[in-house]
Amino acid sequence: MTLRANASFIRDRQGHSLPRQEMITEIQAQSRGDTKELVAVGEHFDIVFIDADQRNAVNDYNFVMDNHLLRMDGVICVENTLMKGQVYLENISDENVLAVRNLNNVINSDPRVEQVILPVQGGMSVIRRSRAHADRVIESKKELVKDDVFWGYNRCHILDRLRLDGKVAYVTGGGQGIGRAFAHALGEAGAKVAIVDLVLAKAEVVAEELSLKGIKSMAMGADVSKPEDVQRILDAIVARWGTVHIACNNAGINMNSASEDTSLEEWDKTFNVNLRGLFLCCQAAGRIMLKQGYGKIINTASMASLIVPHPQKQLAYNASKAGVVKLTQTLGTEWIDRGVRVNCISPGIVDTPLIHSEELKPLVQRWLTDIPAGKLAQVTDLQAAVVYLASEASDYMTGHNLAIEGGQSLW
Ligand SMILES: NC(=O)c1ccc[n+]([C@@H]2O[C@H](COP(=O)([O-])OP(=O)(O)OC[C@H]3O[C@@H](n4cnc5c(N)ncnc54)[C@H](O)[C@@H]3O)[C@@H](O)[C@H]2O)c1
Structure with a gap:
């Protein structure tokens, strides 16, 4: 999993700011080790890359979503989600194909996101947060004030x-x-x-x-x-x-x-x-x-x-x-x-x-x-x-x- 932050001011554990490339490497290293440290970085990411053809892809996906590592308008790009089309074939026993199929199912049934799959190379899924889902959750919470401050004036975020x-x-x-x-x-x-x-x-x-x-x-x-x-x-x-x-x-x-x-x-x-x-x-x-x-x-x-x-x-x-x-x-x-x-x-x-x-x-x-x-x-x-x-x-x-x-x- 590679996470690409937009901020150039992420700091390493000693408090020194990291140049972008080092920062990505640092996060990759952390994600391989103790994932809690990655959350502790406290940054949100514009783009998260996940390779579907990796054993931990579902965990990586859930980890990103559950820990709010994706910025409000960020995207997750998942590579190899088509696996040469084999994910559509029945009676496949290949472990990798089944893992990719499982990942696609997890993403498809996750109400928090919406996605498109692009038929390029091994298949590229581009995933973003679903506003409709956020709206539904928010509507159901009676105690929240649903005004322009909450939604954003004209439904526009401040930036x-x-x-x-x-x-x-x-x-x-x-x-x-x-x-x-x-x-x-x-x-x-x-x-x-x-x-x-x-x-x-x-x-x-x-x-x-x-x-x-x-x-x-x-x-x-x-x-x-x-x-x-x-x-x-x-x-x-x-x-x-x-x-x-x-x-x-x-x-x-x-x-x-x-x-x-x-x-x-x-x-x-x-x-x-x-x-x-x-x-x-x-x-x-x-x-x-x-x-x-x-x-x-x-x-x-x-x-x-x-x-x-x-x-x-x-x-x-x-x-x-x-x-x-x-x-x-x-x-x-x-x-x-x-x-x-x-x-x-x-x-x-x-x-x-x-x-x-x-x-x-x-x-x-x-x-x-x-x-x-x-x-x-x-x-x-x-x-x-x-x-x-x-x-x-x-x-x-x-x-x-x-x-x-x-x-x-x-x-
Ligand atoms: N630099 C400062 O410390 C400072 C502080 C406060 C306010 N300002 C104000 O900010 C503005 C820009 O200042 P700056 O520091 O960038 O100045 P500057 O001298 O670096 O640039 C001014 C630009 O205006 C152009 N210009 C001059 N007379 C013109 C005219 N009659 N018609 C069209 N263009 C003309 C010049 O060719 C130049 O490119 C000015 O109004 C200035 O009074 C500057």
């Missing part, structure tokens, strides 16, 4: 409610840094993703990355501060994929200067991208979403909307990001009763090219003393939040500013 299959998304500033991480996260969750960036070449690279992972994507060059560019990208997405469900307005710039030296040019440039551009995107995407009665807008604000980051000086940036939060709150309340949720994410200091300038690099050590988490955020720290806000699991959330800053805004 399925985060899926974005069939959804169309775009990410501005998607060519690098946080936007690139958002694009990957949305795509991994099932959405088609348009990558929009001022620099088309960067967007193309990220779109190519997504394609390599089997995610439908397209790349577009656009300056979000220009209304004609914003309209062009939305028209192109609708022409290609029919609509837009998820708008990730993430492009932003930061030009550091002391307030007394901040030029009007810097002020305008910062506001044009960070606030005007974000407004243009919200409005253009919002019009499509309001028409269809559904949409998720996720704006990238900043921890600078909550505190005044220091010692660097960034008046225009801070003010523009405070504007992003107020814009998000206003749209979030104005549009929610028409099915469009608007929220924003406020990252703390994230390790991206934005903070790798010659002026900012020397400040990293200083910043670290201000961050309870003791480290800068990585772009991957933000990915789950964007998927949550893009999914129906967050439908009751609107106008929210979700800070992900390692506790920095609390100190």
Whole structure:
């Protein structure tokens, strides 16, 4: 019996995490020895392989089912369940064939599971838990509360409610840094993703990355501060994929200067991208979403909307990001009763090219003393939040500013 866990964090008996291959070997070794130890690993498995042509196959099958080693949506694959068709012949005395026949009978009469037998090689049975059986057992237990919490809202388990299959998304500033991480996260969750960036070449690279992972994507060059560019990208997405469900307005710039030296040019440039551009995107995407009665807008604000980051000086940036939060709150309340949720994410200091300038690099050590988490955020720290806000699991959330800053805004 080989069990394949999905988790990469299973630990050996000394508490060291095991690489996947070692982990499988470890479990195989345990299953040959004291099977109680296998249960003690405490992990559920996505896939369990059993060879029907083995003496202990029935025991292995019962062991997996009785000890809940199979994940809720996991499968058991049993090889050799047809034994060259001999399992169907009468008057067979071959021990192996009888054992396989016995195993098939056990599986067939087990109400907990349903199965298909594929006529490939020696026969492959693919077995999963039967929902109908679970339903019947649960219905018969009068004392249980059979509500959405029990069954899952719309009969969906919580992780399925985060899926974005069939959804169309775009990410501005998607060519690098946080936007690139958002694009990957949305795509991994099932959405088609348009990558929009001022620099088309960067967007193309990220779109190519997504394609390599089997995610439908397209790349577009656009300056979000220009209304004609914003309209062009939305028209192109609708022409290609029919609509837009998820708008990730993430492009932003930061030009550091002391307030007394901040030029009007810097002020305008910062506001044009960070606030005007974000407004243009919200409005253009919002019009499509309001028409269809559904949409998720996720704006990238900043921890600078909550505190005044220091010692660097960034008046225009801070003010523009405070504007992003107020814009998000206003749209979030104005549009929610028409099915469009608007929220924003406020990252703390994230390790991206934005903070790798010659002026900012020397400040990293200083910043670290201000961050309870003791480290800068990585772009991957933000990915789950964007998927949550893009999914129906967050439908009751609107106008929210979700800070992900390692506790920095609390100190
Ligand atoms: N890095 C941080 O520490 C941090 C912290 C809080 C908030 N943020 C915000 O997160 C967002 C992304 O930041 P990042 O760190 O990934 O930045 P980044 O500079 O690494 O990437 C920004 C991307 O946006 C693109 N872009 C710039 N101006 C544009 C425009 N006018 N139109 C379209 N695309 C444009 C750039 O080409 C670049 O690819 C920004 O809004 C930023 O303010 C960043």
